[in-house]
Amino acid sequence: MxxxxxxxxxxxxxxxxxxxxxxxxxxxxxxxxxxxxxxxxxxxxxxxxxxxxxxxxxxxxxxxxxxxxxxxxxxxxxxxxxxxxxxxxxxxxxxxxxxxxxxxxxxxxxxxxxxxxxxxxxxxxxxxxxxxxxxxxxxxxxxxxxxxxxxxxxxxxxxxxxxxxxxxxxxxxxxxxxxxxxxxxxxxxxxxxxxxxxxxxxxxxxxxxxxxxxxxxxxxxxxxxxxxxxxxxxxxxxxxxxxxxxxxxxxxxxxxxxxxxxxxxxxxxxxxxxxxxxxxxxxxxxxxxxxxxxxxxxxxGRATVFAHWHVLTRMAVKSELFVGAGQMVLDVLGTGKIPAVQQMLGELIQYAQTLRAFVIAAEAKATQLASGVVTPDVSMLTAGRLYSIEHYPRIIHILQEMCGQGLVMRFGKDAFENPEIGHYLNDLLPGHGVSAMQKELLMNFIWDMTSGSLAGRVALFENVNSSPAPRLRARLFDEVSREAFVDQVKTIAGMDW
Missing domain, CATH: 2.40.110.10 (Butyryl-CoA Dehydrogenase, subunit A, domain 2)
Incomplete structure (x- = not known):
């Protein structure tokens, strides 16, 4: 170069x-x-x-x-x-x-x-x-x-x-x-x-x-x-x-x-x-x-603070893709007025908003070290990564459930363009305000993100990459000082020990 x-x-x-x-x-x-x-x-x-x-x-x-x-x-x-x-x-x-x-x-x-x-x-x-x-x-x-x-x-x-x-x-x-x-x-x-x-x-x-x-x-x-x-x-x-x-x-x-x-x-x-x-x-x-x-x-552990910030930020971005895909499912299936389905999407939104909040909090509580480098708050990163992996399997399951049979019965472009059978698919599988092919493309995207072999590898990787939940809880035990919290309890309760 x-x-x-x-x-x-x-x-x-x-x-x-x-x-x-x-x-x-x-x-x-x-x-x-x-x-x-x-x-x-x-x-x-x-x-x-x-x-x-x-x-x-x-x-x-x-x-x-x-x-x-x-x-x-x-x-x-x-x-x-x-x-x-x-x-x-x-x-x-x-x-x-x-x-x-x-x-x-x-x-x-x-x-x-x-x-x-x-x-x-x-x-x-x-x-x-x-x-x-x-x-x-x-x-x-x-x-x-x-x-x-x-x-x-x-x-x-x-x-x-x-x-x-x-x-x-x-x-x-x-x-x-x-x-x-x-x-x-x-x-x-x-x-x-x-x-x-x-x-x-x-x-x-x-x-x-x-x-x-x-x-x-x-x-x-x-x-x-x-x-x-x-x-x-x-x-x-x-x-x-x-x-x-x-x-x-x-x-x-x-x-x-x-x-x-x-x-x-x-x-x-x-x-x-x-x-x-x-x-x-x-x-x-x-x-x-x-x-x-x-x-x-x-x-x-301390030197990988930016890497852990990267992991959490990427998970936040991906969670927002899940929200976007979930909203599109409601749109194309016409299920957006069903309270139970709204609550499903609400849980996806909760997950995304929480991860984004951890990212913002880690940056807001950043520390400038003696080197002059500003690093995100490590305890916020650890807690955020813990939340991300604990809830990830459920978020995947909710998005799959919102799709219903759409993920089970998927058809490729060749089937839609086949003059012998494509007209059946196009006529019988349209979505709300979209063609059958447009609806199918959404289902194919969600399949790749939640259900296919690549999605399975990614789900396994997320858990290994973030560290298993018990290890992250152990990190939180070491990273978060509790003295101030203890002092607050003592003050309110009038304890002198």
């Missing part, structure tokens, strides 16, 4: 943006990807991955369109250049709200089905930037390699911003026998060798969403425990085509190549999760953000 030369154009500053074509070209780099028995020569050789790449490429092209430029780009105050808003580090509440525009954009672009779109991983880097002063005090605890963590974090942020980088992040280790501590420990990605210019790591990461469609992999071990072995205490980033990295794709669940009428959402492809094997992968010294320090790992 080259920087735009605007020396003869006074209207716009230079930019550091990729086009969709440049993004696609950046993925043709010899990366090692397997799907079943097939090794892909290019990521686009797999239809589901290729369709997802096309969708991501549209996001890059949208950066140059006036209607999307405010949501997707901003002017870097340091360089004066136009850069991707994905790499914006908020220093005011206003900038926090501006950064949210990008999350809302990517959420709508993917209908909320990409849990880790291109602006998710930069949010984790921004979280590390927020605690850069903490990492400045930390040193390597692995002999032979001594990176400057704080300097590396800032350099990687600059690198991502200047190259319009797409990165994946993978935190979870392989699922193993958890009754055996040794087996669980062996699942960690770990340092096998350290030298002055970098380290070698081996092991595996799982649920590497969007990894096959990204440029870099940003990795660590999901732990945060002081018992994590020093050799497994590592945060770093490498190109996804680095020597020693092998990606093994899970089964595809979207409908690439399907008619857009039949599958409005799943025809767009998917972010395919990857099982990522590291076999003595070299990580340069400049790409290491923690090495050997268990306490550094314990900062994971």
């Amino acid at each position: 080259t920087v735009q030369d605007t020396s003869t154009t006074a209207s716009k500053p230079a930019h550091r943006l990729k086009t969709g074509a440049e993004f696609k070209a950046s993925l043709d780099d010899g990366r090692n990807i397997w799907i079943g028995k097939r090794k892909l020569d290019k990521v686009t050789d797999e239809p589901a991955l290729g369709a997802g790449v096309d969708l991501l490429a549209e996001m890059f092209d949208d950066q140059f369109k006036p209607e999307f430029e405010d949501a997707t780009t901003y002017i870097d105050p340091q360089s004066g250049e136009i850069v991707s808003r994905a790499w914006q580090v908020p220093t005011t509440i206003e900038e926090l709200a501006d950064r949210r525009k990008m999350i809302e954009y990517t959420s709508l672009k993917t209908a909320g089905t990409f849990g880790r779109p291109p602006d998710l991983s930069p949010a984790i880097v921004a979280g590390l930037m927020a605690y850069q002063d903490v990492f400045k005090q930390k040193k390597s605890m692995i002999d032979g390699c001594n990176p400057d963590f704080a300097e590396n974090i800032e350099a990687y942020m600059d690198f991502g911003r200047n190259t319009n980088l797409t990165a994946s992040e993978s935190l979870a280790g392989p699922q193993t026998d958890r009754s055996n501590p040794k087996a669980a420990e062996m699942a960690f990605l770990r340092v096998t060798k350290a030298q002055a210019d970098g380290i070698y790591v081996s092991g595996a990461k799982t649920v590497g969403s969007i990894a096959a469609q990204a440029n870099d992999i940003f990795f660590t071990n999901l732990g945060g425990l002081t018992t994590t072995p020093p050799e497994a205490c590592v945060w770093g980033a490498v190109p996804i085509n680095a020597d020693g990295i092998t990606m093994i794709s899970r089964e595809m669940v979207s409908q690439p190549g399907a008619n857009k009428f039949d599958h409005p959402v799943s025809s767009m492809g998917e972010e395919a999760d990857q099982f990522i094997v590291f076999d003595n992968v070299f990580v340069p010294k400049e790409r290491i953000f923690n090495l050997g320090d268990p306490d550094g790992m314990s900062w994971y």
